[in-house]
Amino acid sequence: MNLEFAYELENEEIDTKKYLNEEGNLPFNSNSKSQMKVMMQEICATLSLNDEYSKKKLEVCLRYELPSFTANRKLVKNWVVNNFMY
Secondary structure, three states, X not given: OOOOOOOEOOOOOOOHXXXXXXXXXXXXXXXXXXXXXXXXXXXXXXXXXXXXXXXHHHHHHHHHOOOOOOOOHHHHHHHHHHHOOO
């Protein structure tokens, strides 16, 4: 998955199984390239997003349009799944 914006480079490996389950109460860092990729993959799979336009729109939404009450990873995913307009 290609991302359009500049992100903080991280060498951290994210366990995708723990990311939204065991670590779901941790904050979502929209400036983290690895976290953005994992979140986008999860949401794309849930919403069956396959075209490039929807993926780019999702990246913009995750980066700039999240409401302030989406304080953790689970809330981010739930809000986007229920409110994403594509």
